[in-house]
Amino acid sequence: MRLAAVKEEMASRGIDILLLSEPPNHNYLTGYDGYSFYTPQMVIVSLKREEPIWIARAVERPQAVMSTYLSDDSIRTYPDDYVNSLVGLSAYDVMADVVKELGGEKATIGVELGGYYYSAQAHADFLKALPQAKFVNADLLVNWIRLVKSPAEVAVMRQSGRIADAMINRGFETAAPGVRECEVAAALCHQQILGTPEYSGAYDCAVVMFGAGERALAPHPTWTDDVLPDSTMIYLEVHGVRHRYQVNLARTIVLGKPTPEYLKFADIAVEALNVGLDAVRPGRTCSEVHAAYAQSLGRHGYEKISRLGYPQGVGYPPASAERTASLRKGDNTVLKPGMCFHMMAALWLEDKSCCITQPFVVTETGHEPLTSTPRELLVK
Amino acid sequence: MRLAAVKEEMASRGIDILLLSEPPNHNYLTGYDGYSFYTPQMVIVSLKREEPIWIARAVERPQAVMSTYLSDDSIRTYPDDYVNSLVGLSAYDVMADVVKELGGEKATIGVELGGYYYSAQAHADFLKALPQAKFVNADLLVNWIRLVKSPAEVAVMRQSGRIADAMINRGFETAAPGVRECEVAAALCHQQILGTPEYSGAYDCAVVMFGAGERALAPHPTWTDDVLPDSTMIYLEVHGVRHRYQVNLARTIVLGKPTPEYLKFADIAVEALNVGLDAVRPGRTCSEVHAAYAQSLGRHGYEKISRLGYPQGVGYPPASAERTASLRKGDNTVLKPGMCFHMMAALWLEDKSCCITQPFVVTETGHEPLTSTPRELLVK
Numbered sequence: 001m002r003l004a005a006v007k008e009e010m011a012s013r014g015i016d017i018l019l020l021s022e023p024p025n026h027n028y029l030t031g032y033d034g035y036s037f038y039t040p041q042m043v044i045v046s047l048k049r050e051e052p053i054w055i056a057r058a059v060e061r062p063q064a065v066m067s068t069y070l071s072d073d074s075i076r077t078y079p080d081d082y083v084n085s086l087v088g089l090s091a092y093d094v095m096a097d098v099v100k101e102l103g104g105e106k107a108t109i110g111v112e113l114g115g116y117y118y119s120a121q122a123h124a125d126f127l128k129a130l131p132q133a134k135f136v137n138a139d140l141l142v143n144w145i146r147l148v149k150s151p152a153e154v155a156v157m158r159q160s161g162r163i164a165d166a167m168i169n170r171g172f173e174t175a176a177p178g179v180r181e182c183e184v185a186a187a188l189c190h191q192q193i194l195g196t197p198e199y200s201g202a203y204d205c206a207v208v209m210f211g212a213g214e215r216a217l218a219p220h221p222t223w224t225d226d227v228l229p230d231s232t233m234i235y236l237e238v239h240g241v242r243h244r245y246q247v248n249l250a251r252t253i254v255l256g257k258p259t260p261e262y263l264k265f266a267d268i269a270v271e272a273l274n275v276g277l278d279a280v281r282p283g284r285t286c287s288e289v290h291a292a293y294a295q296s297l298g299r300h301g302y303e304k305i306s307r308l309g310y311p312q313g314v315g316y317p318p319a320s321a322e323r324t325a326s327l328r329k330g331d332n333t334v335l336k337p338g339m340c341f342h343m344m345a346a347l348w349l350e351d352k353s354c355c356i357t358q359p360f361v362v363t364e365t366g367h368e369p370l371t372s373t374p375r376e377l378l379v380k
Numbered sequence: 381m382r383l384a385a386v387k388e389e390m391a392s393r394g395i396d397i398l399l400l401s402e403p404p405n406h407n408y409l410t411g412y413d414g415y416s417f418y419t420p421q422m423v424i425v426s427l428k429r430e431e432p433i434w435i436a437r438a439v440e441r442p443q444a445v446m447s448t449y450l451s452d453d454s455i456r457t458y459p460d461d462y463v464n465s466l467v468g469l470s471a472y473d474v475m476a477d478v479v480k481e482l483g484g485e486k487a488t489i490g491v492e493l494g495g496y497y498y499s500a501q502a503h504a505d506f507l508k509a510l511p512q513a514k515f516v517n518a519d520l521l522v523n524w525i526r527l528v529k530s531p532a533e534v535a536v537m538r539q540s541g542r543i544a545d546a547m548i549n550r551g552f553e554t555a556a557p558g559v560r561e562c563e564v565a566a567a568l569c570h571q572q573i574l575g576t577p578e579y580s581g582a583y584d585c586a587v588v589m590f591g592a593g594e595r596a597l598a599p600h601p602t603w604t605d606d607v608l609p610d611s612t613m614i615y616l617e618v619h620g621v622r623h624r625y626q627v628n629l630a631r632t633i634v635l636g637k638p639t640p641e642y643l644k645f646a647d648i649a650v651e652a653l654n655v656g657l658d659a660v661r662p663g664r665t666c667s668e669v670h671a672a673y674a675q676s677l678g679r680h681g682y683e684k685i686s687r688l689g690y691p692q693g694v695g696y697p698p699a700s701a702e703r704t705a706s707l708r709k710g711d712n713t714v715l716k717p718g719m720c721f722h723m724m725a726a727l728w729l730e731d732k733s734c735c736i737t738q739p740f741v742v743t744e745t746g747h748e749p750l751t752s753t754p755r756e757l758l759v760k
Contacts (some may be wrong), residue, residue: 035587035600038496038699059686059728062598080686084703086711113501116418120503121494121519139501182580186573193566193603200562200605206697207415207583218442220415223573225580306439306460317586317697319418323464331466348439 003029005145007047010138016107017099018045018138019126020052021118023316025142027244030054030070034063035203037117037316039083040091046102053102055095057083092122096129105130110138116318143322146313148338153245153313154361157340160247161359161370163201163240167191167208168251168373171238172380175253177230185210185223188238195242202241205320209237209250216252216353219306219346231256235346235355239320240371246312246320248342249371250355253378262352266377269354272296273345273375276308276327277358280367286331293345294329302347309343312359335362340370383409385525387427390518396487397479398425398518399506400432401498403696405522407624410434410450414443415583417497417696419463420471426482433482435475437463472502476509485510490518496698523702526693528718533625533693534741537720540627541739541750543581543620547571547588548631548753551618552760555633557610565590565603568618575622582621585700589617589630596632596733599686599726611636615726615735619700620751626692626700628722629751630735633758642732646757649734652676653725653755656688656707657738660747666711673725674709682727689723692739715742720750 006029010018020026023037029052030043041056054064055076064075078094099109109130112118114137127135149157170191174184188208195201211221212228216235228234237250252266276293290308297304309327312320325333327341339362346355356375360367386409390398400406403417409432410423421436434444435456444455458474479489489510492498494517507515529537550571554564568588575581591601592608596615608614617630632646656673670688677684689707692700705713707721719742726735736755740747 033602034598035589035602038586038701057686059599062728063600066595066598066601081708081710083687084690084701084706086706086713111500113504114499116496116499118500119494119496120491120498120500121517123500123503124493137501180580182573182575185580186570189573190566190570193562193569195562200560200565200603203587203602206418209415215446218414218446219439220443221446222413222415222583223580306437307463310464321418321464326464326466328461330461333466348442 002145003052006045006142009141009145010045010047010110013110013138014108015110015136015138016047017102017104018110018141019095020045020142021112021122022115023117024314026054027314028142028146030068032064033067033244034060036060036063040122042095044095044098044102046104049102053098055098090125092125093129096126099130104133106132108134108136110136110141112139113137114139140324143324146322147311147324148336149313149340149361150338154338154340156243156245157247157313157361157370159199159242160240160245163192163195163242164238164247164249165371165373166196167238167240168236168249171236172253172378175228175234175255175380177228177255179228181210181212181223181226181228192238192240199242202244204239204241205246205315205317206239208239209235211235217348219348228255235353237355244314244316246315247359247370248312248320248357249359249373250344250346250357251373251378252353252355253380255380258377258379263377265352266354266356268297268300268302269345269347270356270375273343273356273358276343276345277360277367280335280360280362281365282335282337282362284335286325286327286333286335287329290327290329304347308345309341311339311341313340337362337364382525383432386425386522389521389525390425390427390490393490393518394488395490395516395518396427397482397484398490398521399475400425400522401492401502402495403497404526404694406434407694408522408526410448412444413447413624414440416440416443420502422475424475424478424482426484429482433478435478470505472505473509476506479510484513486512488514488516490516490521492519493517494519520704523704526702527691527704528716529693529720529741530718534718534720536623536625537627537693537741537750539579539622540620540625543572543575543622544618544627544629545751545753546576547618547620548616548629551616552633552758555608555614555635555760557608557635559608561590561592561603561606561608568616572618572620579622582624584619584621585626585695585697586619588619589615591615597728599728608635615733617735624694624696626695627739627750628692628700628737629739629753630724630726630737631753631758632733632735633760635760638757638759643757645732646734646736648677648680648682649725649727650736650755653723653736653738656723656725657740657747660715660740660742661745662715662717662742664715666705666707666713666715667709670707670709684725684727688725689721691719691721693720717742717744
């Protein structure tokens with residue numbers, strides 16, 4: 001059980017109380033789902049209490065009642081005048097009171113120091129409100145546990161992968177000379193929510209990436225009002241999301257006839273991707289997978305400066321990557337069945353780019369792709 | 381000029397160097413636009429240097445070249461192995477080196493302590509790397525300057541407002557008995573990107589809020605796979621975004637025939653909203669506007685527990701509200717022409733909700749609505 005694993009890790013690190021500020025960890029441990037994390041929101045796990053305590057802004061209470069398994073006493077709130085207060089009211093003081101109620105005045109308290117939702121101000125407020133407590137860095141404590149997915153989670157990731165496939169298909173169908181870039185992007189976002197005929201998709205942890213022409217040379221562009229010309233390259237990165245589990249997938253679409261040189265470049269990129277995927281198996285390290293990919297690419301004189309991949313699973317904005325292992329040189333994380341990665345084998349060079357990627361889950365014997373879009377350049 | 385105003389405020393507070401971690405402030409001061417802020421990204425303003433320095437991950441460089449006005453020496457990067465490093469590499473150390481290059485080793489340095497993108501870890505890394513510097517809280521320094529929009533910015537906000545109108549229209553057209561909730565949400569997101577026939581929309585700082593039936597009682601729900609019944613209530617909050625400027629708008633759509641009691645409740649909500657809007661004029665305080673609204677609502681025995689409104693403008697995920705002034709009791713911020721707010725006059729009660737809101741800009745004599753959707757219950 002998730003909570004038991006977290007408590008075990010807390011105990012082994014000597015942490016009495018864990019203050020979780022990251023929204024994916026709220027969802028993972030309580031089921032909570034609501035777009036409310038832009039105001040202070042915390043899940044507090046104590047070794048001495050069975051259920052975690054969820055605490056957020058007062059108006060969010062109904063969302064917690066509807067989406068979590070928590071009993072009434074585990075759902076707490078702070079008043080609305082603590083939101084963006086100009087008179088120094090801090091929601092973290094209210095949370096510190098909960099810590100005191102849990103007997104944590106002198107406890108060892110774990111916090112997610114490097115998380116997206118644990119500001120320097122939040123930490124300063126806690127230090128002031130709990131001067132006798134000992135604060136330790138517990139960033140990624142839950143994330144490392146999340147890294148290995150259960151069969152039920154992998155089943156949801158497969159659904160997310162099917163949505164990502166549907167999005168790439170829709171993008172390929174929609175992109176054509178004379179069409180505005182925004183029309184293609186709009187179609188992608190439409191498909192993202194519509195999902196498949198069987199189930200819908202959820203909102204993105206980031207945003208569809210769309211870069212045509214020169215803008216395909218950058219990794220994180222979005223669309224413009226421009227009309228697509230007869231001949232161009234389009235870089236797409238789409239995100240299928242189901243029940244907050246996200247699967248990323250990128251492809252380069254070529255409108256018009258690619259040059260022989262470019263086709264060769266794309267072949268090299270795909271070959272390296274396939275070599276990297278073939279290297280995936282339990283017991284191997286992330287670094288070893290990267291080495292296989294880099295060696296294949298290097299044979300042709302190319303190098304990828306950004307990491308080859310990142311783990312994905314449950315996520316919220318601003319990003320779905322789990323911030324733990326990376327498919328890169330020197331990362332000695334050992335692969336285990338149930339780990340899910342996006343092998344982000346995109347190449348952005350000064351004069352050209354090629355983005356053909358593959359999300360996958362590590363299996364008992366190798367890997368299983370989470371999407372079925374062909375690993376090739378999409379030429380139209 | 382924006383940068384001059386920021387430097388003037390820095391000087392008046394005795395700040396030599398300003399470390400800006402918030403993406404809207406990067407856009408505001410350099411033009412930078414890219415979905416890259418989920419890895420460390422900073423804009424550094426020094427009183428002794430004309431241009432700000434933008435610094436982010438190496439792969440983001442082309443995006444900075446394409447979207448900012450900065451000269452080459454003002455665009456800096458850190459290597460990719462600083463992203464989610466497991467061996468203790470910190471991008472903030474590289475940023476601290478830039479501060480040293482600017483002669484800031486013993487400077488007074490302003491940081492956005494309470495921002496979304498300034499983690500406790502970031503602050504700890506800076507304190508360690510610059511032990512002789514004096515760090516002061518400059519959170520919201522730029523945001524307060526952003527609060528008053530120029531005529532050019534207001535013109536973009538009007539475009540965003542038109543996109544928000546188009547989204548509500550599309551939602552009203554699409555919502556019907558037998559339609560899946562996700563189909564309505566997908567149509568809204570499609571319209572959000574498609575924008576209007578004249579111009580496209582950009583991605584959201586948050587996500588379309590969609591709650592039908594019981595879920596309309598919470599402020600931040602999203603869609604499900606459920607089919608809409610013959611008779612229900614749907615709460616929609618949409619966000620029109622143009623050139624990163626966001627305008628929010630919410631409406632309640634009723635499928636079927638509302639009860640006379642509910643129609644009366646909606647009338648009360650609209651009346652209070654209109655009273656609040658009529659109270660807007662330069663020289664009045666946020667608190668005075670709130671008082672007018674609250675008095676109107678209170679005459680009928682109702683009270684709104686969350687703040688009445690928040691300022692909006694340039695934004696990035698996870699939220700567009702500027703975190704400065706609020707339309708609430710006790711906020712003595714004086715309204716000035718060019719300030720833009722979303723009067724979020726939604727009422728979420730235990731047994732019913734009504735969400736009819738109005739984004740507006742403060743004018744010389746009162747207010748101008750930024751959207752034209754009628755302020756009424758949308759019954760279908």
